[in-house]
Amino acid sequence: MEKPLLTGKRVLLIIAGGVAAFKSLDLIRRLREQGAAVRCVLTEGGAAFVTPLSVSALSEDKVYTSLFSLTDEAEMGHIQLSRDADLLLVVPATADIMAKMAAGLATDLATTALLATDKPVMVVPAMNVRMWEHAATQANVATLELRGVLRVGPVEGDMACGEYGFGRMVDVPDIVAAVSAHFKGDSNPLKGRRAMVTSGPTYEAIDPVRYIANRSSGKQGHAIAAALAGLGAQTTLISGPTKLPDLAGVTTVHIESARDMLVACEAALPSDIAICAAAVSDWRMASEAVQKLKKHGGEPPDLTLTENPDILKHLSGPGPRRPQLVVGFAAETENVVANARAKIDRKKCDWILANDVSPDSGVFGGDANTIHFINADQAEAWPKMSKTDVAARLAARIAAHLNGKP
Ligand code: CTP
Numbered sequence: 001m002e003k004p005l006l007t008g009k010r011v012l013l014i015i016a017g018g019v020a021a022f023k024s025l026d027l028i029r030r031l032r033e034q035g036a037a038v039r040c041v042l043t044e045g046g047a048a049f050v051t052p053l054s055v056s057a058l059s060e061d062k063v064y065t066s067l068f069s070l071t072d073e074a075e076m077g078h079i080q081l082s083r084d085a086d087l088l089l090v091v092p093a094t095a096d097i098m099a100k101m102a103a104g105l106a107t108d109l110a111t112t113a114l115l116a117t118d119k120p121v122m123v124v125p126a127m128n129v130r131m132w133e134h135a136a137t138q139a140n141v142a143t144l145e146l147r148g149v150l151r152v153g154p155v156e157g158d159m160a161c162g163e164y165g166f167g168r169m170v171d172v173p174d175i176v177a178a179v180s181a182h183f184k185g186d187s188n189p190l191k192g193r194r195a196m197v198t199s200g201p202t203y204e205a206i207d208p209v210r211y212i213a214n215r216s217s218g219k220q221g222h223a224i225a226a227a228l229a230g231l232g233a234q235t236t237l238i239s240g241p242t243k244l245p246d247l248a249g250v251t252t253v254h255i256e257s258a259r260d261m262l263v264a265c266e267a268a269l270p271s272d273i274a275i276c277a278a279a280v281s282d283w284r285m286a287s288e289a290v291q292k293l294k295k296h297g298g299e300p301p302d303l304t305l306t307e308n309p310d311i312l313k314h315l316s317g318p319g320p321r322r323p324q325l326v327v328g329f330a331a332e333t334e335n336v337v338a339n340a341r342a343k344i345d346r347k348k349c350d351w352i353l354a355n356d357v358s359p360d361s362g363v364f365g366g367d368a369n370t371i372h373f374i375n376a377d378q379a380e381a382w383p384k385m386s387k388t389d390v391a392a393r394l395a396a397r398i399a400a401h402l403n404g405k406p
Helices: 019-033 052-059 070-075 078-083 095-103 109-116 129-133 135-146 172-184 219-230 258-268 311-316 336-347 387-402
Strands: 010-015 037-042 087-093 121-125 155-158 164-168 194-199 234-239 251-254 273-276 283-285 305-307 325-332 351-356 371-374 379-381
Touching: 010 019, 010 109, 019 037, 019 052, 019 087, 019 172, 037 052, 037 109, 078 109, 087 095, 087 109, 087 172, 095 109, 095 121, 095 135, 121 172, 129 135, 129 164, 135 219, 135 387, 194 219, 194 258, 219 234, 219 273, 219 387, 234 258, 251 258, 258 311, 273 311, 273 387, 311 325, 311 336, 325 336, 325 387, 336 351, 336 371, 336 379
Parallel strands: 010 037, 010 087, 087 121, 194 234, 194 273, 234 251, 273 325, 325 351
Antiparallel strands: 155 164, 283 305, 351 371, 371 379
C-alpha cells in the first residue's frame, strides 16, 4: 500500500479567531489521515469559535493557548514549538493575525511562534470582502508574500456575514492539497530557471534637472518578480525609479532611461523568462541639453523627441539568446483584446497581459488590476484582482507552461 502523502510531516496549526475556525477541526482530521502529525495553537479569538477540548481530541495532543503558561514553557518553549514543525499553517488567517504578522508583533503565543520560526509559513485567509479588499489588508498580504509566506485563497463566494465576494476561505481539501503540494516540492516549480522582469517608469532627461516620466508605480512588475522568485526562479528585476523597496531573494538593477534598461536587459541574458512590465517612455529628447535650459524671456525651448528602443520587441526578436517565453503588457483604453492581439503580431512576444488603463480604472498607482490574458490562440478575461494575485496567477501559469502542463 502507498504511504499517505504527509507521512512524517509535522504541522503546527494556528487557529485564529474567525467564523471559519470551525473548519480547522475537519482540517486536523484530514491532515492526520494523510499521515501528518498536527499540533495546535489556539488563539484567544479562536477559542471563541472552537473549544480546546475538541481541538485536543482531534489532534490527540495538548492544545497550546497561552504564552505565559509556565508549565507550557517548561514542557515546550514557544521557540521550540515553532521550530519543531515542518510547516506553520494559519487557519483561518484573519485580517488581524496577518496585520500582526506583517508588523512583526508578538502579543500572544500564536504571533510569537510565527515571529520566532525559521520554518515555512502558510496562511489561509478568511474574512469579510471589505476587510479583504481594504488597502491595509492588501498591503499586509503583499508584505507577507514578499517575505515568502505561502498563501492559499481566499476565493469568491457567500460569506457568513451575508455578503458576497472575495474573502471566503478555500475548502478543507484544497488546504490539504496545498500542504501536500508544498511538501512534494511543487512550490518550487521554477527552480533552475532564470527570469528577468522590467518594472516601473523610465526617466528621460530633458536637461540636467528635468525629465520626461510617467505615473507607473512599479507595483505590478515588482510583484511579478517576487512571485517568480517565490516559485524558485533566479530572478533579475530591472527597475526604473519607484518608491518600492528592493525585494528579498531578487537581484535588482536600478536604471533611469529606456536605453539603460535595454543595456541592463541585455546583461541579464540568457534568461528562460522575460516579462516586460515597465512603462517605458516611448520617446526621449532628440538631443539632451547639457546645461539647464534657461527662460531668457524668449520663446519656449523646442523639445524635439526621438523614439526609444522597444525593449519588448528587442527581447522577442529571433536569435539564440531569445528567452523561451517573452511576456509583455498592453496598456489600453479601448478595444483591449483586439489591440493586444495586434501588439503580439507587431512585437513577436508570446503572451500579452492587457489591462484597461482608462482614467477611471484606477490601475496606475492602485493595488488592483483587471487583466485579459492573450496568447496566439486564446483570450481569457481574469476577474479584477490585486496586483499580487495577478503576479501569482501569471507565475503559476508560466511554471505550468514551461513544465509542459496544459
Ligand atoms: N515596451 C518596451 N519598450 C518600449 C515600449 C514598450 O519594452 N520602448 C513594452 C512594455 O513594457 C509593455 C509593452 O511594451 O510590455 C507594451 O507597451 P504599450 O505602452 O502598451 O504599447 P506601445 O508599444 O507603446 O504601443 P501603443 O502606445 O501604440 O499602445
